[in-house]
Amino acid sequence: MSRFIVRRFLSVIPTLFIIVTLSFFLIRLAPGGPFSGEKKLPPEIMANIMRKYHMDEPLVKQYFRYMGDVLQFDLGPSYRYKDQTVNDLIGNAFPVSVMLGTMALGTALLLGTIVGITSALKQNKWQDYAAMSVAVLGISVPAFVVGPILMLIFALKLKWLPTSGWLSSRAGALTLIMPIITLMMPYFAYIARMSRGSLIEVMRSDYVRTARAKGLKESVVIRKHVLKGAMLPIVTYLGPAFSGIITGSVVVEQIFVIPGIGRIFVQSALNRDYTVIMGDVIVYSIILIAANFVVDILYGLLDPRISYK
Amino acid sequence: MKRVLSGLLLIVMAATLIVSCGGKGPAKGVEFVMNNGAEPQTLDPSKIQGVPEHKIYMALFEGLVGYDPKTSLATPGVAESWTVSPDGTQVTFKLRKTTWSDGTKITAQTVVDSWLRTLDPATASEYAYMAGMVVKGANEFNAGEAGKEAVQIRALDDYTFQVDLLGPMPYAVDMMAHYTFAILPMHVINAKGEDWIKVENIVGNGPFKLAEWKPQESLTVVPNDKYWDAKTVKLSKITFLPIDDNLTAYNKFKAGEVDWAHGIPLSLVDEIKLRPDYQVAPQVATYYYLFNVTRKPFDDVRVRKALTMALDMQELVDKVTKGGQLATSSMVPAMEGYTPAKGPTFNVEEARKLLAEAGFPDGKGFPKTPILYNTSDGHKIIAEWVQESWKKNLGIEVTLLNKEWKTFLDTRSNAHDFDIARAGWVGDYLDPNTFLDMFIIGSGNNDGLYANPEYDALVKKAGTMKAGPERMATLQAAEALLIAKDQAVIPFYHYVEQDLIDTTKWDGWYANPLGVHDWKYIGPKK
Numbered sequence: 001m002s003r004f005i006v007r008r009f010l011s012v013i014p015t016l017f018i019i020v021t022l023s024f025f026l027i028r029l030a031p032g033g034p035f036s037g038e039k040k041l042p043p044e045i046m047a048n049i050m051r052k053y054h055m056d057e058p059l060v061k062q063y064f065r066y067m068g069d070v071l072q073f074d075l076g077p078s079y080r081y082k083d084q085t086v087n088d089l090i091g092n093a094f095p096v097s098v099m100l101g102t103m104a105l106g107t108a109l110l111l112g113t114i115v116g117i118t119s120a121l122k123q124n125k126w127q128d129y130a131a132m133s134v135a136v137l138g139i140s141v142p143a144f145v146v147g148p149i150l151m152l153i154f155a156l157k158l159k160w161l162p163t164s165g166w167l168s169s170r171a172g173a174l175t176l177i178m179p180i181i182t183l184m185m186p187y188f189a190y191i192a193r194m195s196r197g198s199l200i201e202v203m204r205s206d207y208v209r210t211a212r213a214k215g216l217k218e219s220v221v222i223r224k225h226v227l228k229g230a231m232l233p234i235v236t237y238l239g240p241a242f243s244g245i246i247t248g249s250v251v252v253e254q255i256f257v258i259p260g261i262g263r264i265f266v267q268s269a270l271n272r273d274y275t276v277i278m279g280d281v282i283v284y285s286i287i288l289i290a291a292n293f294v295v296d297i298l299y300g301l302l303d304p305r306i307s308y309k
Numbered sequence: 310m311k312r313v314l315s316g317l318l319l320i321v322m323a324a325t326l327i328v329s330c331g332g333k334g335p336a337k338g339v340e341f342v343m344n345n346g347a348e349p350q351t352l353d354p355s356k357i358q359g360v361p362e363h364k365i366y367m368a369l370f371e372g373l374v375g376y377d378p379k380t381s382l383a384t385p386g387v388a389e390s391w392t393v394s395p396d397g398t399q400v401t402f403k404l405r406k407t408t409w410s411d412g413t414k415i416t417a418q419t420v421v422d423s424w425l426r427t428l429d430p431a432t433a434s435e436y437a438y439m440a441g442m443v444v445k446g447a448n449e450f451n452a453g454e455a456g457k458e459a460v461q462i463r464a465l466d467d468y469t470f471q472v473d474l475l476g477p478m479p480y481a482v483d484m485m486a487h488y489t490f491a492i493l494p495m496h497v498i499n500a501k502g503e504d505w506i507k508v509e510n511i512v513g514n515g516p517f518k519l520a521e522w523k524p525q526e527s528l529t530v531v532p533n534d535k536y537w538d539a540k541t542v543k544l545s546k547i548t549f550l551p552i553d554d555n556l557t558a559y560n561k562f563k564a565g566e567v568d569w570a571h572g573i574p575l576s577l578v579d580e581i582k583l584r585p586d587y588q589v590a591p592q593v594a595t596y597y598y599l600f601n602v603t604r605k606p607f608d609d610v611r612v613r614k615a616l617t618m619a620l621d622m623q624e625l626v627d628k629v630t631k632g633g634q635l636a637t638s639s640m641v642p643a644m645e646g647y648t649p650a651k652g653p654t655f656n657v658e659e660a661r662k663l664l665a666e667a668g669f670p671d672g673k674g675f676p677k678t679p680i681l682y683n684t685s686d687g688h689k690i691i692a693e694w695v696q697e698s699w700k701k702n703l704g705i706e707v708t709l710l711n712k713e714w715k716t717f718l719d720t721r722s723n724a725h726d727f728d729i730a731r732a733g734w735v736g737d738y739l740d741p742n743t744f745l746d747m748f749i750i751g752s753g754n755n756d757g758l759y760a761n762p763e764y765d766a767l768v769k770k771a772g773t774m775k776a777g778p779e780r781m782a783t784l785q786a787a788e789a790l791l792i793a794k795d796q797a798v799i800p801f802y803h804y805v806e807q808d809l810i811d812t813t814k815w816d817g818w819y820a821n822p823l824g825v826h827d828w829k830y831i832g833p834k835k
Contacts, residue, residue, distance in 0.1 A: 032715025035435070037358075038733065040722050040753040042438045044430075044452035052433040082351035083506045084524060092524050155564055163560045164552070166526050170566070257552050259525030267348075267553075272715050 005297065012289050016282070020070065023281045024063055027274055034079035034272045053079065066278070075282070076275040080268070086279035089264055094283060096166065097253070097260035100179060101245040105238070108184035112191025113234065119192070120199035121222070131192060138189025147182040147255035154178065164257040179256045183249055187241055191234060199230040239295030243287045338545025339833050341815075343569040344558040348525050348551040352506050354491030355427040355434045360571075360824070365549060366488045368530045368828045369513035373402050373420065373470070374486045378830050381739060381823040383483045387415060387492055387514065387537075388470070397477025397775050404468040407537040409494050411512045417464030423493035425450075425457050439489040439737060443481045445473040479776030480740035486825075487737070516542045516829040525551060536829075543817070543832025562809045569810040569818070575687045578631045586811040589633040590820025593642050593736035594804035595744065596634070598680070598695070599757040602797055604728055606676065611667040613796040616729075618653050618660035619702040620695060626802050629694045630687075634802040640792050641741045642803045644822075647781045649741075652792035652800060657702045664703055672704030679710035682731040683717035691801070692731070722756050732756070733804070739822065741784040742771065748791055759797035764790045 035041060035049055050056040054065060069076055075086035115135070119128040154177075155163040161178055162171035202208060203226055211221045250262030257263075261280060268276035345361040354370055357363070367376075373391075374383035388402035407415050424444070427434045428451045441448035445461035461473035474481050484490070494512045497505045504510055511519050516538070517530035528549040532542050550567065552558045556574040559581070561567040573581050581587050600607040607613060622636035635642075639649035653659075661671070669675045680695060682688040692709050699705050707729070712720060721730045736743040747754035749765045767787035774780035791797055806824040817830030 031719035036718045048430045048433040163564050
C-alpha cells in the first residue's frame with residue numbers, strides 16, 4: 001500500500017510538468033496579449049512594459065525563468081492586477097472557492113443520501129416519484145438558470161436574501177444561501193439517484209437476504225448491512241465531485257459575484273493575463289490529481305477486493 | 310459509515326454556524342455603495358488606466374487641478390491658481406499649503422518627482438504618452454532617449470510649480486486633472502517601493518483614504534481629515550464593488566444594495582429608460598465603423614459614401630440601441646467652441662447612384678464582405694441592423710464576423726485584416742484633437758490605414774496654434790476631410806453615459822461630458 005502511494009505520488013510530478021509546459025506555450029498562441037486595448041500603446045511605452053515583465057526576451061528564456069520561479073512557489077506578477085502577485089490572487093480566491101465548494105458538497109451529500117434512502121425504502125411509492133422528479137430537475141437544469149431564478153424570487157420579489165455578494169458585504173452570511181443551493185443542485189440530484197440505485201441493488205443481494213433470513217429486524221438490516229455496502233459508490237464519487245465542484249463553480253461565482261478562483265480564471269483568460277492563467281491551471285491540475293489520488297486510496301481501504309500490489 | 314456520517318454532520322453544523330452568525334450592522338454616518346464595473350487593476354496612479362480605477366483615484370488622490378462636477382473642466386486642486394504665459398506655452402501653478410493623509414507636506418518638488426516617476430521608463434506607465442503629448446521633453450525621457458533633466462518641469466519655490474508645454478496647447482491644464490499627472494506620496498514610495506500601495510502603507514491626498522481592500526470583493530474608503538477641503542466631504546464611507554455583469558448590478562440597484570450603478574444591461578433598456586433614476590448624459594465618445602481603405606472595393610470613396618448614406622442613424626438610436634444615444638454624421642462630438650463637421654446623411658437614392666457609379670448597380674457584383682466586431686450583444690444587434698439596412702437599401706449582402714475582444718483587437722489593430730470593423734473612441738480630454746490625431750499617417754490607432762497628407766498637415770498645424778476660433782476652424786476642416794470628403798469612417802452615434810442613481814436622494818452628482826464625478830460633492834439630499 002505505502003509503495004503504491006509513493007509510486008502514485010511520484011507519477012504526479014511529470015504529469016504536472018507536462019501540463020505546465022504545454023499551457024505555457026499554448027496560451028501564448030492565442031491572439032492578442034495582456035497589454036492590448038482599444039487605444040493602442042505607443043511603441044516606446046510598449047517597449048517599457050515588455051522590458052519590465054521580461055517579455056522582450058526569447059520565449060524559451062521566459063519559459064525557463066518561469067519554471068525556475070514556479071519551483072520556488074513563486075507564480076509571478078499579475079499583468080493585469082499590477083498591485084498583486086498571482087500568489088496573492090490565488091491565495092485570496094482559493095479559500096473562498098474551497099469554502100463554497102465544501103459547504104455545497106456537504107449539503108448535497110446530506111440531502112442527497114437522505115432523499116436517496118427514503119426513495120429506496122419507499123420504492124415506487126409517491127415519495128419515490130416525488131424525490132426522483134426533483135432529482136431529474138436538479139441534474140437537467142443548469143446553474144445559469146437556477147441561480148437567476150432563485151435571485152428573482154428570493155432577492156428581488158420576496159427580498160429575503162441579498163442578490164449577490166460575499167461574507168464581507170452588508171448582508172454577511174445570508175449571501176451564502178443561494179450560491180450553495182445553486183452549486184449543490186446537480187450534485188445533490190446525482191447523489192440521491194446514485195444512493196437510491198445502489199441501495200436497491202444491495203437490498204436484493206444475497207447477504208442481505210441472509211441477514212433477513214436470520215430474523216434480524218428490518219431497521220437493523222438496513223443500518224448494519226445495506227447502508228455500508230450501498231455507500232461505497234458515493235464515497236468514491238466524492239473525490240471527482242469535490243474537484244468538480246471547485247473547478248466548476250465558475251458560473252455560480254459569476255452570477256453571485258463571489259471572489260473565488262473560478263471568476264479569476266475566466267477573467268484571466270479574457271485578459272490574457274498569462275501568469276494568472278498558468279497559476280489557475282496549476283491549482284486546478286493539483287486539485288484534480290489529488291482528488292483522483294485520494295479516491296484510489298479510499299477504494300483500497302473501503303473495498304477489501306481491491307489490493308495494491 | 311458512522312465516521313462518514315459524523316463527518317457530514319460536522320460540515321453541516323459548521324455551515325449552519327457560519328450562516329447563523331449574520332451580517333455586520335451598519336456603521337454610523339452616510340454610507341454610499343457604487344458598482345464600479347470591474348476590479349481595479351491597480352491603485353498606483355502611475356500605472357492605472359481605465360474608468361473603474363479612475364473612480365477610485367478620484368477618491369484617494371488629487372492632482373494640481375480637479376474636474377468641475379458639471380463641466381469636467383479644470384478646477385483648483387492642490388494648485389489654488391495658475392497662470393498661462395502670453396504665448397501659451399508655459400503654465401505656472403501656485404500650490405496651496407496642504408499635506409498627505411499622514412501629515413507630510415506636499416511641495417512643488419513633490420509634483421516634479423511624481424511626474425518624473427510616471428514618466429520614468431522603468432515605471433512602465435501605460436498612460437505616460439498623455440504627459441508626452443503636452444509636456445516638453447516628456448517623450449524623450451519616457452522613450453529612454455534622454456535623462457530626466459530633459460523634462461521641462463520645475464519647482465520655482467516650495468509652492469510654485471512650472472511646466473513648459475510643447476506648444477500653445479489650450480487643453481493642457483484641463484488634461485492635467487487626469488491621473489497621468491497625479492501627485493504621488495514620494496516619501497512612501499521611496500521607503501516602501503512597490504509595496505507602497507498596500508493598505509497598510511498607502512497614503513493619499515484626496516477627499517478619502519483607503520480603509521479596506523478585499524480584492525475581487527470590495528474596496529472601501531473613508532474621509533481623509535487632512536484633506537484641504539475636508540469640510541465639503543459629505544459621505545462617511547464609500548464602498549466600490551467590482552461587479553462586471555450589468556444585469557447583476559442592476560438587480561443589486563433595484564434591491565437597494567447599490568446606490569450608484571454605472572452602465573445598464575442592454576436587454577432591459579426598455580424597462581430601465583422609464584425609471585426616474587436612470588441618468589443619461591452625452592459622453593465625449595463616438596461609435597463608428599471604419600473601412601480598411603487599402604482594400605477593394607473600399608478604396609473607392611464612392612463605395613464608402615454609398616454604404617454610409619444607406620444607414621439611417623436616427624432609426625438606429627430610436628429603434629435599436631434605444632438608450633438615448635445621439636445619432637450623428639460627425640466623428641467629433643460637439644464641444645465648447647467647436648462645431649463638428651457634418652458628413653453625408655441618410656439618402657438612399659444618392660447612395661444607390663454612387664454605388665452604381667462605382668460599378669455595382671443595385672448591388673450586383675458587390676463582394677460578400679464581413680463586418681468585424683467584438684463579441685457582445687450590443688454590437689451584434691447593431692451589426693444586424695447594418696446588414697439588414699444595406700440589403701434593403703443597396704441590395705448588397707454582408708456577413709457578420711464576431712471575435713472575442715483580444716482576438717478582435719489583434720485582427721483589427723495589428724493585422725489590419727478586415728474590410729469593415731466596428732470601433733469606439735472615448736475622448737481623453739475635451740478637445741477635438743483627441744478624436745482626430747489618431748487618423749494621421751503612422752498613428753498606432755489608424756487601424757483603417759487612412760492616408761491623406763492634407764489631413765495630416767491640418768491636424769499638425771492645429772497642434773501649434775493658440776486657442777481660439779481659428780484653431781477650431783482648422784480642426785473642423787480636418788474633420789471635414791475625414792468624414793465628408795474621404796469618408797474613412799462611418800460615424801454612428803455619440804455614446805451616452807448611462808447611470809442608475811436616484812438624484813432625488815443624492816446631491817452633488819451631475820451627469821457630465823467626461824463622466825467624472827468628484828466624490829467630495831456627493832452626499833444625501835437634505
